[in-house]
Structures are given as structure tokens and as C-alpha cells.
Amino acid sequence: MLSSEKIKLKNGRSWQIYSAGKGAELVWLHGLSGVHAVDPAIEALAQNYRVVAPLAPGFNDRAELDQIVDIHDLVLDYDDLLEELQLDRLPLVGHSFGAMLAAELAAHYPRRPSKLVLISPLGLWNDAYPVADIFAQPYLQVENFLWHDTSARDRLAAQQSEGQNQAERIIAIAQGLTAVTKFIWPIPDKGLRRRLPRIKAPTMIVLGAEDQFVPPAYAHDFAAGIAGIQSLVVPGAGHMLPYEKPEEVMSAVRRFLSAK
Amino acid sequence: MKFHWFHLMPYPHLPNDFRQKYHSVWVDVPSRLFDPAKGHVAYNDYLDELEYAETAGFDGVCVNEHHQNAYGLMPSPNLMAAALTRRTSRVKLVLMGNSVALYDPPTRVAEEMAMLDVMSGGRLVAGFPVGTPMDTVFTYGRSPATLREKYWEGVDLITRAWSDPEVFAFNGKYTQLRYVNIWPRPIQKPRPPVWIPGGGTVETWEGCVKRNFLYAHLSYFGYVAAQKVMDGWWETVARHGVEPNPYQAGFLQFVAVADNEAEAERLYAEPALYFYQRCLNVFPGFSDPPGYGTIATLRAGIESQVARAARQQSLGELTWGELLKRRYIVAGSPQSVVQQLNEMADKLRVGHLMVLCHYGNMSKETTFYNTSRFANEVIPHLRSRFSEWEDKWWPTDTLEHIAKPAPLPANV
Numbered sequence: 001m002l003s004s005e006k007i008k009l010k011n012g013r014s015w016q017i018y019s020a021g022k023g024a025e026l027v028w029l030h031g032l033s034g035v036h037a038v039d040p041a042i043e044a045l046a047q048n049y050r051v052v053a054p055l056a057p058g059f060n061d062r063a064e065l066d067q068i069v070d071i072h073d074l075v076l077d078y079d080d081l082l083e084e085l086q087l088d089r090l091p092l093v094g095h096s097f098g099a100m101l102a103a104e105l106a107a108h109y110p111r112r113p114s115k116l117v118l119i120s121p122l123g124l125w126n127d128a129y130p131v132a133d134i135f136a137q138p139y140l141q142v143e144n145f146l147w148h149d150t151s152a153r154d155r156l157a158a159q160q161s162e163g164q165n166q167a168e169r170i171i172a173i174a175q176g177l178t179a180v181t182k183f184i185w186p187i188p189d190k191g192l193r194r195r196l197p198r199i200k201a202p203t204m205i206v207l208g209a210e211d212q213f214v215p216p217a218y219a220h221d222f223a224a225g226i227a228g229i230q231s232l233v234v235p236g237a238g239h240m241l242p243y244e245k246p247e248e249v250m251s252a253v254r255r256f257l258s259a260k
Numbered sequence: 261m262k263f264h265w266f267h268l269m270p271y272p273h274l275p276n277d278f279r280q281k282y283h284s285v286w287v288d289v290p291s292r293l294f295d296p297a298k299g300h301v302a303y304n305d306y307l308d309e310l311e312y313a314e315t316a317g318f319d320g321v322c323v324n325e326h327h328q329n330a331y332g333l334m335p336s337p338n339l340m341a342a343a344l345t346r347r348t349s350r351v352k353l354v355l356m357g358n359s360v361a362l363y364d365p366p367t368r369v370a371e372e373m374a375m376l377d378v379m380s381g382g383r384l385v386a387g388f389p390v391g392t393p394m395d396t397v398f399t400y401g402r403s404p405a406t407l408r409e410k411y412w413e414g415v416d417l418i419t420r421a422w423s424d425p426e427v428f429a430f431n432g433k434y435t436q437l438r439y440v441n442i443w444p445r446p447i448q449k450p451r452p453p454v455w456i457p458g459g460g461t462v463e464t465w466e467g468c469v470k471r472n473f474l475y476a477h478l479s480y481f482g483y484v485a486a487q488k489v490m491d492g493w494w495e496t497v498a499r500h501g502v503e504p505n506p507y508q509a510g511f512l513q514f515v516a517v518a519d520n521e522a523e524a525e526r527l528y529a530e531p532a533l534y535f536y537q538r539c540l541n542v543f544p545g546f547s548d549p550p551g552y553g554t555i556a557t558l559r560a561g562i563e564s565q566v567a568r569a570a571r572q573q574s575l576g577e578l579t580w581g582e583l584l585k586r587r588y589i590v591a592g593s594p595q596s597v598v599q600q601l602n603e604m605a606d607k608l609r610v611g612h613l614m615v616l617c618h619y620g621n622m623s624k625e626t627t628f629y630n631t632s633r634f635a636n637e638v639i640p641h642l643r644s645r646f647s648e649w650e651d652k653w654w655p656t657d658t659l660e661h662i663a664k665p666a667p668l669p670a671n672v
Contacts, residue, residue, distance in 0.1 A: 138544045138545045167566040171562050178550040187401075
């Protein structure tokens with residue numbers, strides 16, 4: 001179980017921060033489903049780290065996005081948070097939209113991350129294998145679009161009190177999508193391809209071989225911009241790979257993070 | 261009551277198996293289905309039909325904006341309205357309208373509408389729809405998260421650009437301009453009446469009431485299904501302490517007038533089913549994207565979808581009898597149509613009725629017939645409805661003398 005607290009920054013912004021584990025600190029930037037008290041991806045990382053997982057603006061309250069007009073404002077918003085929490089130089093691990101955000105943070109502030117892990121990252125566009133239009137997925141089909149291993153989804157839903165109701169799960173995804181439309185509509189590359197060479201931290205990218213949303217070929221696009229990137233494509237996993245195969249994905253991530 | 265003749269301008273040659281074979285009538289409808297030579301004829305026929313509505317005695321003619329849509333061939337209704345200024349001289353041009361958030365800067369809309377008001381001699385009604393998700397977020401790539409805020413900022417900029425006689429600077433969140441000073445200026449002072457077409461969004465009702473705009477509910481599903489939306493509008497009006505003037509509301513209704521029901525079926529069933537079965541084949545993923553509505557609206561929509569595990573009864577299964585029973589179409593003898601529309605007026609309290617006399621692949625002859633019978637045998641019986649109220653949402657500055665196209669010299 002993760003613990004959660006609400007904090008208020010000097011700039012007036014309120015944040016909900018989830019955390020788990022002990023040890024060196026690491027920031028987890030979540031994907032489209034947000035963060036839940038039962039969160040196998042975070043728990044797998046928390047075996048070795050103290051994981052700090054802020055809930056992105058708009059996921060609880062749409063009004064939080066009123067003053068955040070684009071991806072640059074969003075990066076500044078996170079920088080304000082990390083500054084006040086004194087999380088100066090530490091690993092950033094992101095999933096999906098959170099991975100796009102992690103890459104943008106690392107490109108805007110190259111000295112902030114000690115290492116960078118991008119799991120099924122949004123943020124780039126390639127005409128040869130376009131990112132699918134998740135916003136045009138009918139709501140009843142969006143879960144099967146995101147998950148390749150739906151039995152893993154069912155197991156997770158059974159552990160999460162709020163996950164047991166299908167409508168609630170879809171609403172959570174829709175709320176997440178609502179919060180990120182500003183930053184990825186209608187095409188998710190808002191200049192990241194130009195900015196990737198600014199990233200200095202050692203970087204790892206992990207993609208699901210069966211991801212219908214972000215095709216695994218995007219490993220090449222990130223590799224073209226980030227020198228020395230390590231790539232891992234996980235067979236039999238979709239966009240939700242850190243939840244479909246938490247132990248497999250996170251043990252690889254932990255190995256990458258602990259390597260000198 | 262006032263009566264307006266609305267044209268959607270559908271492409272009338274979609275294949276019979278369109279619903280079965282094609283993904284959507286909107287956004288990604290295959291371009292190979294469009295034959296430009298047939299489109300040429302359709303535009304010409306459709307302008308004839310709109311022009312005939314003036315002759316028949318309608319108060320207004322309505323055109324609207326859709327994009328990448330096989331049932332609405334008007335990405336720019338302004339072009340149609342411009343064409344209509346030449347062969348009409350009395351009927352008001354109800355432009356329903358321009359989706360403001362799609363235009364940068366929005367003063368472009370102020371300029372084109374001002375041109376239309378001047379060209380038509382002060383006959384313009386200015387409509388500002390937010391625009392459907394298909395038009396705005398999927399076709400024009402606008403983020404649904406900021407669409408409404410950008411829309412209202414643009415509407416306020418346009419109405420000020422028409423009415424403020426001074427050059428002004430506009431420092432908005434979405435538009436920044438040093439010099440706003442549009443030319444030409446509209447004939448109507450301080451500005452043309454503004455109508456807001458909508459589908460029942462709470463924010464739209466609030467925005468209309470606050471600015472004293474008309475709210476027009478444009479639905480393809482008839483006056484019975486419209487009750488909830490119009491009740492919501494009138495509740496909003498009451499909550500703001502505004503008088504419930506029926507002329508501040510409009511509604512769109514399909515009509516089919518004939519000698520009797522059997523004759524109505526013979527004349528109108530085919531084009532009606534063309535519309536409901538082919539033209540409304542919209543892929544559900546395009547109709548309600550995250551962020552377009554409020555979270556509460558989204559939640560209600562998802563809960564009902566999960567509960568029913570199907571979006572709605574397939575429109576493909578609708579019959580003519582079902583269309584009539586649900587009042588999607590008000591059909592029958594003139595007496596029957598008058599009786600149904602009186603019921604509509606009682607229940608919805610709308611002073612401005614927009615009618616669709618043309619739908620689907622209806623022929624020009626049938627369209628003229630429907631239009632003429634409605635104008636001659638239905639309108640006179642409803643004309644006096646709401647006459648105790650003053651219509652403050654209608655052009656008042658129309659010029660006495662409208663300049664007409666002159667005969668051209670044979671050879672100079």
C-alpha cells in the first residue's frame with residue numbers, strides 16, 4: 001500500500017503526493033490511469049527505493065490546469081515541486097504520458113535527473129508508424145486497447161477497491177485523458193524530437209512488443225536523439241507493461257538504475 | 261412565431277450499403293465517394309431550394325458549418341450565404357454559423373459576417389456554434405480541453421469588434437491583437453443578433469443568458485426528445501431572473517407535409533431513411549472525446565454506456581413508422597403537422613422554428629412541394645403563436661431598399 005499526502009507549495013499549488021519504500025529517492029511520473037493506493041509498478045520499485053509519485057495536475061481537479069497552457073508550463077510546474085521538495089538530482093522514471101513528461105523535464109533541465117527511464121513513452125511522432133489516436137477509442141474499448149494482457153488487468157482490478165467497477169476504471173482513464181489533452185492533442189510531439197539531444201542523463205527506454213498505442217519502433221526514434229540510450233522491448237506486453245509484467249519490467253529498471 | 265428554412269446540404273449519392281461498409285460519415289469518410297460533378301449539381305439545386313424558401317414566405321434561411329462530413333457540404337456556410345445575397349432580397353440570412361475557436365484570429369469571422377450583413381442590406385443573423393467534436397477536435401485538431409474557453413473569448417472579441425467604434429487592443433489568452441478595427445462595419449447596430457446553436461451543454465446556456473443571445477437547440481431527434489434540453493435552458497433563464505421570452509429560443513425540426521400519412525410515407529420515407537441510416541452513421545469514438553464536455557457529463561455518458569453495453573438502438577434499424585412515432589419527423593396532413601407543432605410550441609416554448617423540408621437524397625421537386633405546403637398550409641395556423649412577446653433577436657435595421665443585381669450590358 002502506498003501512502004499519500006496533500007501538500008501546498010509556496011506558489012499556492014496543491015499537490016497530491018504518493019510515496020512508498022525506503023532508500024534513495026526516485027520520482028515516478030505516472031501514466032494515464034494516475035496513481036492508486038495499490039500500485040504494483042511503484043511497489044516493485046519500492047523494494048529498493050523511496051518512490052515519490054506526484055499526481056499530475058488535472059487528474060483530480062481540472063481547474064489545476066487553468067494556468068498551465070502548454071508542455072513548457074507543465075515542466076515548470078514540476079520543477080517548482082521538485083525544487084520545494086529538495087529532490088535535486090535523482091532518477092526520473094515515467095510511464096506513457098509520464099515518460100513524455102520525464103523526457104521533457106530532462107531536456108529542459110538536463111542536470112536534474114541522475115538517470116532517466118522511459119516506459120512506453122509518448123512524445124514523438126513518426127509518419128511510418130503513427131501513435132494511435134487514443135482519443136477516438138470508444139470508451140468501452142479503451143481498456144482492451146491499452147492492455148495486452150487483460151488477465152493482469154483483472155487481477156489488479158480485484159486488488160484495487162476502486163478498480164472493481166468497469167465504469168469507474170474507464171472514467172479514471174477518461175479523466176486522465178482529459179488532463180493530458182492539452183499536451184498531446186492532436187499529435188504528441190510538441191517539440192521533444194528537437195529537444196532530445198539536450199538530455200544528458202543515462203537513459204533507458206522500455207516498450208511493449210504488443211503496444212497498440214505507442215508502437216515499439218519508437219525505440220529507434222528516441223535512440224536517434226539520446227546518445228547511448230539502452231532499449232528493452234518486452235514480448236507479450238502492451239502499453240500497460242509496467243502493470244502487465246511489473247516484476248520483469250521493474251527488475252530490469254532496478255538493474256539499470258543500480259549500474260555504475 | 262417565425263419560421264426558417266434550414267439546409268444541411270447532404271451529399272445525396274452515398275451507396276445503399278454505406279452504413280454496413282463504411283466506418284463513419286464524418287471525419288474519415290472516404291473521399292472517393294465524392295463525385296465533384298455531382299456535387300456541382302447538388303450545390304446548384306440546394307441554392308435554388310434556399311432561394312425558393314423566400315418566395316414561399318419563410319422568414320429566414322439557415323446554413324451551417326461542418327467539416328469532413330458527407331451530410332453537410334458546407335465547410336464554409338459564409339460562401340453559401342454570400343451566394344444567397346444575390347437572388348434573395350427579403351428573407352433573413354440565418355448563418356448557423358461559424359465555429360469561432362477554429363479561426364485565428366477570430367476577427368476573420370467578424371469581417372466575413374460584416375461583409376454579409378452589408379452585402380445583404382442588414383439581413384444577417386450571426387450564429388456561433390462551439391462546433392461538434394467531429395468538426396473541431398478531430399477535423400480541425402483543436403484541443404478539447406481549451407476549445408470552449410477559446411470559443412467564448414473569440415465570441416466576445418467578435419461582438420466587441422462589431423460594436424466598439426474605436427480602434428482597440430485585445431490582450432486575450434488565445435488571441436492578441438494590437439489593432440482591432442474591422443472594415444466593413446455591419447449595417448445592424450450595435451451588431452447583428454447572435455444565435456448560439458447547441459446540443460444541451462450547461463456552459464452554453466449560461467454563456468447565452470449572460471450575453472442576451474438566443475439559444476437554438478439543433479437536434480435531429482425531434483421535439484419530444486428535446487424536452488430535457490429545452491427545460492434545462494428555461495431553468496437557466498429563470499435562475500438568472502431573465503424573462504422567459506420564447507423568441508430567445510430556437511429549435512430545429514424535420515417536417516413532411518402531404519395530403520395524408522400514406523402520401524407522406526410515399527414521398528418522404530426514402531429520403532428520411534437515407535438521412536437517419538446513412539448520414540448519421542458517425543463512428544462513436546468521434547462523438548464524445550475526453551475533455552469536450554465536463555467530467556460530470558463524461559461520467560454520465562460512460563456509466564450509461566457500460567450499463568447498456570451498447571451506445572443506442574442502431575439507427576440502421578429505424579423504420580419510417582418509428583421516425584413518426586418518436587416525432588423525429590413531424591409528418592402527415594397539414595392539420596396533423598399543425599397539431600404536432602402546436603404541441604411542440606406548448607412544450608418547448610420556442611419562438612423561432614427552423615424546419616428541415618429537405619433531408620437525405622430528397623429530390624428538388626419533392627423539396628419544393630414540402631416547402632410550399634408547409635408555407636401555405638402550416639405557417640398561417642401557427643403564425644400568431646407567442647405574438648404577445650417582442651422578438652428582440654431578429655434583424656431590425658434591414659435597409660428599405662436592397663440593391664439588386666442589374667442586367668448586364670450585352671456587349672460593351
